[in-house]
Amino acid sequence: MAPQQDPIERFLSQAGEASKVILEVAQKGGFIHVFSHLDADGIAAAGVMGKALARLDAKFRIRITQQLDEKIIDEIIGDKPQLVILTDFGSGYLDMLQQKLPSSKVLVLDHHQVNGTISNPNFVQVNPHVFGIDGASNVSGSGIAYFVAKAASQANVDLAPIALVGALGDMQDKYDQRSMQSLNEIIVNDGVAAGLLKVEKDLTFFGRETRAIHKTLATTTNPFIPGLSGEEDKALVFLSNLNIPIKQGEKWRALRDLTDEERKRLCSALADHLLSKGLHLAVENLIGYVYTLTKEEPNTALRDGREFAVLLNSTGRMDRPSLGIAICMGDRKAALEESNKILEDYRKNINKYLGWVNEKPERLRELQNIYVINGESFINEKIIGTVSSIIVSSLANNEKPLIAFANVEKEQAAKFSARTTEAAIRKGVNLGEVMHLASDTYGGKGGGHNIAAGAQVPIDKVELFVKSVDELIGKQLRGEKLAGNDNA
Ligand SMILES: [Mn+2]
Incomplete structure (x- = not known):
């Protein structure tokens, strides 16, 4: 199956096939259902699709769900x-989709690993993996x-920033330096050419548009800065030693408000600080590409691509995804105000959960090949993924994946979120494959990417599932092929 054509061209031509289906149905006045995933990416995808459909005057509705299951498919039917x-x-x-929806037209626009094959001519799938493009990092x-x-x-090129x-x-x-490649690079270039995006190198600390500088320094964990990360007081002293004012009148200054000269001073002081602690590698992580949405108001979360993403994610996790979609589709008044409040509550919840995990050492168990956190009914199952993403970057052994779970009581199930690092991927770990296989064995459902994946498993099978994940990861680390792997 040697591809004659460039994978990107083949992908784009498949996207063209999908667009034809949409145009045809919209023209005939057909009713279109958009289903999307609950996280920032899913909400942005729904917003992009919603805007495109609105522009076609199509009849449509959008629903956001945490996962796809038979119950939801039945509601679609x-x-x-x-x-x-x-x-x-x-x-x-x-x-499952082909079995349940044998006679509807269906578009699957997904970048997760593919399970199964399409035999129904009413189905069109646009997935980078099919063309040999990595869906975890390229689109x-x-x-x-x-x-x-x-x-x-x-x-619809004006939707590039949302994409x-x-x-x-x-x-x-x-x-390199937090840049984008492949299909994502095309999106960035589209946005820049349309005058909607600015890409520049700066300190990549989170909160450059909205957070007070000392808070930005103190909350930065990538890179982790010993003596500053987690210590607001010391961050204040650090800035004051550099003669960088933290306020402008009554207003806290954010990273974006620094002059070029102040920024340089801060960068080189941070680099010196890291070098003095022997952290040569961390210095490389200080500077990277930042993505500014130039048409958004300064000092709002929407102005910085990474902050925008966190805001969208929070609307989904806090059960208000329609707010996030409204913002992606262009609403800037009530929806934005409201989602800022949601974002604040979301941050409070995350801090509460991190505090809970740290409160007792036994809440983070270490098995042979993985770490495990049992969030019981305390951690909200919709936020367990965010919690594991934060904790995995602070683990003692970064080659051991983290599996965190919380109970979904009304379904008598546990929701698992698995996260790992590039170091583990290089050793052969593929969490998507492990979560798929292990959940399959115990009557659940799961899958995802090599570096981040999820599963839902019946509550009485939790211990067996965890044991199985530990074993499967062990096999991957030893370079053994997992049985039953039907991934392409
Ligand atoms: Mn996604």
Whole structure:
């Protein structure tokens, strides 16, 4: 199967096929259902698709769910849509979808690993993995939605910044100095050419648009800065020693408010500080690409791509995804004000959960090949993924994946979130494969990416599942092939 054509061209031509289906159904006045995933990327994907459909005067509705299961598919069937569009999920469930939706038109716009094959001619899948493009780092759900929207109408190029926000939400900025590559790079270039994005090198600390500088320094964990990370008082002293004022009148200054000269002073002082602690590698992580949405108001979370992503994520996790979608579709008044409040509550929750895990050492168990956190019914199952993403970067052994779970009481199930690092990936770990296989064995469902994956498992199978994950990861680390792997 030697591809004659460039993978990117083949991907784009498949996006063109999907756009034809949308145009056809919209023209006939057909009813379109968009289903998308609950995280920042899923919400951005739904927003991109929603805007594109609104521009076609299409009849549509959008629903956001945490996962795709048979119950949700049954609800879709009940509404008899002429077209179902799945964004940011679907590729893991091709068999179930085809079985349940034999006669509807279905678009699967997903970047997760593919399970099963498509035999129904009513199904069109746009997934980078099919073309040998890495879906974990080269395009996200929002990006795929963007390429389909752009194929439908060139006017949708103004959605490039939203597509980029989704990719940042999925942490696809993992190339040199946090740059983007492949399909994501095309999105960035589109946004820059349209005058909607500015890409520049700066300190990549989170909160450059909205957070007081000393807080930005104290909350930065990538890189971790000993003596500053987690210590606001020391960050204040550090800035004062550099003669960098932290306030302008009554207002706290954010990183974006620094003059070029102050910024240089801060960078070199931070570099010296890290070098004095022997952290040569961390110095390289200080500076990277930052993505500014130039049409957004300064000092708002929407101005910085990474902050925008966190805001979208918080609306989903706090059960208000429609706010996030409204923002992606252009709403800036009530929706923005409200989502700022949601973001604040979300941050409070995360801090509460991190505090809870740290309160007792036994809440972070270490097995042979993995770490395990049992969030019981204390950690909200919708936020367990965020909690594991934060904790995995602070673990003593960064080659051991972290598996965290919380109870979903009304379904008598546990929701698992698995996270690991590039170091473990290089040793052969693939969490998507492990979560898929182990959940399959114990009557659950799971899958995802090599570096981040999830599963839902019946509550009485939790211990067996954890044991199985530990063993499967062990096999991957020893270079053994896992049985039953049907991934492409
Ligand atoms: Mn995604």
